[in-house]
Amino acid sequence: MSNICSVVGETGSGKSTLINKIIGRDEVVIGHELESMTKTITAVTLTHQKKKIIFFDTPGFDDTYLPDAKVFQMIASFLRDLYERQVYVNGILYCHPIDNRRVTGSSRRQLEFMERLIGQKSLKNVIFVLTFADRMDYNRDLMDSRIGELKRTYWAPFLAKDARMFIKDGDGPPRALVDMVLRSQKTILDLQRELVDERRTLLRTSAGGTIKTESENKISYLEQELEALRKEIKDPATRKDPELVQEIRKLEDEVKSKLEIVKSELVSLDRQTDSSST
Template identity: 30%
Template sequence: MSSLRIQFVLTTLSQCDGSGRKEDSSAHGLKSDTQNVREFSVNLASDRQYVFVDTPGFDDTYRSDRDILCMVAEWLEKKYRNKVKLSGIIYTHRITDNRMSGSVCKNLDIFSALCGDSAAERVRLVTTMWDKEKDRKLSEGRVNQLEKNFWKPLLDAGARHERFNNSSVSAWEIIRSLMGEGEAVLLQEELVDVERKLNETTAGKTLNRQFQRLLFEQKETIKQLEEEAKAQKNPELVKQLEAEQQRLEAELQKTWDEMAKLKIPFFRRLVLLFSKKPQSRKIELKLPVL
């Protein structure tokens, strides 16, 4: 009897749209659903077992982006140290989304930093919710934009776009295309093979740059609110503006705190210049300014 072959498939960052959020059927609207890395096993008759791994998405309702990255990194590192490689990585995007929002672009940027070019052939960029899109011409135009712009570097590196048609047949067609030997992703190489800390990895640096952009935007918004409050004669409106300013200042402090945790000391930056480098490289995407 042949031994059971296990295929690990990571469904990373989201289940529906690449933004890490799923539609909640309750009255609360959109909110994060997956809170931890979860594994689901499926045994097939052909002595093959699939392990599907669902991860929390960024822009989570309850946890910071750094906490989410730490959680995913810890899982990836543990599996890699146990000689487990991913058979595939599935990134999903709703075809009903009429634009690439800032959060989707941000997640795609971290995704490329996490995967790296060596694992690109194991990546499936899956468009979902085709059954919800009534205007076929419009949805095909969105696919064209994704493939020729936002996803092009990933596709050029070997990733493939697949369409999920909301059926088990469609799902298994995507899964079967990922059969075969697994591949280490860039984040695993950096954490294990070259012994970097999370904040020193490409994904950690990418997240830190996103925090820096967010910090700049928050400072600019606070400055505009201060000027607007000074110019207003309406006491009630001034009160509202000041309340919003206080809220943003609290968010600003959170951003500072997250950046501090990702900061790389000067001495470590020097060491990294001369240390061993991973074989994989980040796939640089052509994204709008986030």
């Protein structure tokens, strides 16, 4: 039976590059700063020591073209399908560029989401992969300082549950990382149990709670923006300028459209109950 490993992280964190190095070929489309290319979950297979491992490159929540709710639906559908086929996950590789000077808001959201999706019992299957370590060779002290900060703060809940770390250094295939995945016991993630065994909708899962909070914050922000535009258009000074009124009405329509999309996404997440509905 195949070993399953999911590779996660922000766009540009080195996910696809890492998979390229693991399989020893350049077959995976690599994300870059102008366009997010990882719009679907891409799978590649490696045979190592007569054992097959399938690596899945999953989109992140900072994806340029995919809203968070859509990314969640894709990941949930994929994990649910694995579980229904009795195929279990060995490892979750979380890619983080070591030369990043700070953990972004989307990184923090993704870590919270991942912790809830995986569940406390399966955090031991997480391997934090520090990518692009070769960029820091000139300053080992700075690299050690950043690693120490990550271990003390954002990664602490995972490491306390026996999650591990791996530093991707050099150009060669990271066989030691592959060995770490193979040594990991297969596990059932909390999201899989909630969707299949407990028949919850996506919105009512633990991981879905993070998406719900984020969407509700977006709705609140957009409603405030819409109210501000409506007040501005009622201002006597504004109404004297027809072109300005037209521009504000255009912005109002755009905000309304965004608001409807976010609200409809929330509704759709509360309807996801089986594989056929995604």
